[in-house]
Amino acid sequence: EAGVAQSPRYKIIEKRQSVAFWCNPISGHATLYWYQQILGQGPKLLIQFQNNGVVDDSQLPKDRFSAERLKGVDSTLKIQPAKLEDSAVYLCASSRTVGDEQFFGPGTRLTVL
Amino acid sequence: AQKVTQAQTEISVVEKEDVTLDCVYETRDTTYYLFWYKQPPSGELVFLIRRNSFDEQNEISGRYSWNFQKSTSSFNFTITASQVVDSAVYFCALSGDSNYQLIWGAGTKLIIKP
Numbered sequence: 001e002a003g004v005a006q007s008p009r010y011k012i013i014e015k016r017q018s019v020a021f022w023c024n025p026i027s028g029h030a031t032l033y034w035y036q037q038i039l040g041q042g043p044k045l046l047i048q049f050q051n052n053g054v055v056d057d058s059q060l061p062k063d064r065f066s067a068e069r070l071k072g073v074d075s076t077l078k079i080q081p082a083k084l085e086d087s088a089v090y091l092c093a094s095s096r097t098v099g100d101e102q103f104f105g106p107g108t109r110l111t112v113l
Numbered sequence: 114a115q116k117v118t119q120a121q122t123e124i125s126v127v128e129k130e131d132v133t134l135d136c137v138y139e140t141r142d143t144t145y146y147l148f149w150y151k152q153p154p155s156g157e158l159v160f161l162i163r164r165n166s167f168d169e170q171n172e173i174s175g176r177y178s179w180n181f182q183k184s185t186s187s188f189n190f191t192i193t194a195s196q197v198v199d200s201a202v203y204f205c206a207l208s209g210d211s212n213y214q215l216i217w218g219a220g221t222k223l224i225i226k227p
Contacts (some may be wrong), residue, residue: 042218048214056212065216102160107157
C-alpha cells in the first residue's frame with residue numbers, strides 16, 4: 001500500500017512570494033490533515049478535511065493560508081504572501097476516518113528568505 | 114483541557130541499554146486514544162502505536178513495549194537493547210472523543226551512542 005505522497009520536498013522562496021504544496025493521501029482514507037512543524041516543536045494542526053469538507057481550520061492563518069480538497073482525494077495548501085515565520089516543515093497526514101491513527105507523508109521543508 | 118507532557122527533553126544512552134520515555138496526559142474525556150510516533154532525522158513521522166482508554170494491557174512489539182496506567186495517567190514507552198537506528202525524536206499524542214484532534218507532547222530526543 002502506497003503511503004502519503006507530498007511534493008515538493010524542499011522549497012526556498014523570498015518573503016511575499018507565493019507557494020503551494022501538494023498532498024496525495026493513502027487510498028481510501030477519508031480524513032486529511034495539514035500540519036506545520038517548526039524545528040524543535042511538535043506538529044501544529046492547520047486544517048483537517050473529512051472527504052472534501054473542512055472539519056477544523058481554527059489554527060489556519062486565513063489571511064495568508066488556504067487549502068482545498070476538491071474531489072475528496074488530493075489536497076493543496078497555499079501560502080500567499082509568505083512571511084519569514086512561515087519557514088517550517090509542512091506535513092500532510094491521512095487516516096481512514098476521524099480519530100484513527102494518522103499516517104504522515106515525508107513533508108515539505110519551506111525556507112522563506 | 115487536554116494536555117500531553119513529555120518531561121524528558123533529551124535522553125542519551127549507550128547502545129544496548131534499555132531506555133524508557135515518559136508520557137503523562139490530561140483529559141476529561143471518557144473515551145480517548147494515546148499514540149506514539151517516531152521522527153528520525155529524515156523528518157517523516159512514523160506511527161508506532163495507538164491505544165484506547167479501555168485497554169490497559171501492556172503492549173510488546175519486538176524491542177518496543179508500552180506501559181499504559183490510567184491510575185497515573187501515563188503511557189510510557191520502553192526500548193529494550195537500544196540500537197543506533199533508534200535515535201530519533203519520539204512524540205506522545207492524545208485524542209479524545211470530544212473533538213479527536215491530536216494533542217502532541219513536545220517530544221523527547223533520544224540519542225543512542227555506539
